[in-house]
Amino acid sequence: MKLGFVGTGAITEAIIRGALASELSIETIHISPRNAEVAGRLAQCSALVHVGTDNQAVVDAAEIVFLAIRPQIAREVIEALQFRPGQKVVSLIAAVEIDTLHEWIGVPLSITRAIPLPFVADRKGVTAVFPPEKEVAGFFDALGSSVEVASKQEFDLLGAASALxxxxxxxxxxxxxxxxxxxxxxxxxxxxxxxxxxxxxxxxxxxxxxxxxxxxxxxxxxxxxxxxxxxxxxxxxxxxxxxxxxxxxxxxxxx
Structure with missing residues (x-):
C-alpha cells in the first residue's frame, strides 16, 4: 500500500500508529506538513513515513488518500488538489456527503467514508465504513474491526452513536x-x-x-x-x- 493523509491531526496519528504496528503490507505513508509537530513525530517513528512538501505532493504519491481535515475548510482544501482517475479516497470528514466530495474532486474515483476512533492506534478500534468497500474495510480490520453499512442512514446513525x-x-x-x-x-x-x-x-x-x-x-x-x-x-x-x-x-x- 501507498497511503497518503491530507490532514495531520490526532486521528491521522492514531491510524498511522496502528497501521505501522499491524501486519498490513505498507510501502510508504505520505503525510501533510500542516501540523509540523505531529508530522515530525510520525516521521521519526518509521522510515516508511514521509512528510510531503504540501498536500498535492501527498496526493501524487498515494494510491489511497485519507482526507482528515475539518469540515469548515474541506472544500477549500479539496478543490485545490488534483486527483487521479481511479484513485481511492477515504473521507474522514464529518457531515460531508460522497456526492459533494465527487463534485469537489471532479474526476471519477472511488470514495469511501469512515469513522475511525482513537483506539485504532492500539488496533482496538471499531470503524464504520460506507459504502462497503473490501480494501478499506480490510485496512480498518487490521486496526481492530470494521462495520460496513449499506446506507447513508445507517452510517449517520453510527456517527451519532460515536458521539457517546x-x-x-x-x-x-x-x-x-x-x-x-x-x-x-x-x-x-x-x-x-x-x-x-x-x-x-x-x-x-x-x-x-x-x-x-x-x-x-x-x-x-x-x-x-x-x-x-x-x-x-x-x-x-x-x-x-x-x-x-x-x-x-x-x-x-x-x-
Missing amino acids: MGTYFGILETTARWLEQKGMAYDQAKAYLAPLFVSLSEAASKPGSPTFEQLRLEYSTSGGLNEQVHEDFSRGGSEALTTALNKVLARIEGR
Whole structure:
C-alpha cells in the first residue's frame, strides 16, 4: 500500500500508529506538513513515513488518500488538489456527503467514508465504513474491526452513536468524583471504575453474547442495587440520552 493523509491531526496519528504496528503490507505513508509537530513525530517513528512538501505532493504519491481535515475548510482544501482517475479516497470528514466530495474532486474515483476512533492506534478500534468497500474495510480490520453499512442512514446513525464517548467518560468522572466526595481517593476510584467498565464491555463483545437488555437483566438482581440505580436513571436519564442522540443526528444530517 501507498497511503497518503491530507490532514495531520490526532486521528491521522492514531491510524498511522496502528497501521505501522499491524501486519498490513505498507510501502510508504505520505503525510501533510500542516501540523509540523505531529508530522515530525510520525516521521521519526518509521522510515516508511514521509512528510510531503504540501498536500498535492501527498496526493501524487498515494494510491489511497485519507482526507482528515475539518469540515469548515474541506472544500477549500479539496478543490485545490488534483486527483487521479481511479484513485481511492477515504473521507474522514464529518457531515460531508460522497456526492459533494465527487463534485469537489471532479474526476471519477472511488470514495469511501469512515469513522475511525482513537483506539485504532492500539488496533482496538471499531470503524464504520460506507459504502462497503473490501480494501478499506480490510485496512480498518487490521486496526481492530470494521462495520460496513449499506446506507447513508445507517452510517449517520453510527456517527451519532460515536458521539457517546465524551458522555461515557463523563459518567465515570461523575461517579469517581462522587466516590471522592464520600472519602475515597480519586485515583483509587478511577483504578476500580476503569477495569470494571472494561469487563462489562468485554462481556457484551463476546461472540454470540446476549442483547444489552438481556445483559442488564443478567447483571441486575431483582430488587437489587443495580436494578435500583437503573430504575432511578431511567426516570430522566434515558430521555435525556435519547434527546441528545436525536439532536446530534439532526446535526450530522444537516437538519
